[in-house]
Amino acid sequence: EHEDEVEDIIRKVLLNVGARFYRNKARALTWNLKVLKMKEGSPRLLLVKLSEMKEEMDRVRYLMKNFKYIKRKGARDLLIELGLAQSVIALDQRIINILEKLDINFDKKLVRKDDLYCEVEKELISKICKPLGLSGAQFDRMLYQNYDSILSFIEEQLKQA
Secondary structure, three states: OHHHHHHHHHHHHHHHOOOOOHHHHHHHHHHHHHHHHHHHOOHHHHHHHHHHOOOHHHHHHHHHHHOOOOOHHHHHHHHHHOOOOOOOOOOOHHHHHHHHHOOOOOOHHHHHOHHHHHHHHHHHHHHHHHHHOOOHHHHHHHHHHOHHHHHHHHHHHHHHO
């Protein structure tokens, strides 16, 4: 019963902020809260568990496996924000738009498959991030936080070319 109340509150909040798929998200968030309480013990204990994992990809896979609505991009975003991953890129539509403006095209369906997502991610890190002296996380956040100005700059450069 308490779980239903929690889900109802979350659903109302998501609806009020205009979230898409608010029912599914509310259900997933309620599940994730339960996982945090029951399986992990607390958010702090989850952070400890994640930080003890040696490989960043193990952290990504753990989040994807144990939490609903957290997939490839979301797991990477969360780990970057928590400071628990540096060699990852959360391939969202903004990053894909910037790459396309630079004539770096790839089938967007590729990022829906784990191995291909990782392949695109590794290529970006080795061919763009490393030569620039950036980690994948730094590159990701730089593009995300400066999206509009980067897109405007690219479009301006293309007009002048």
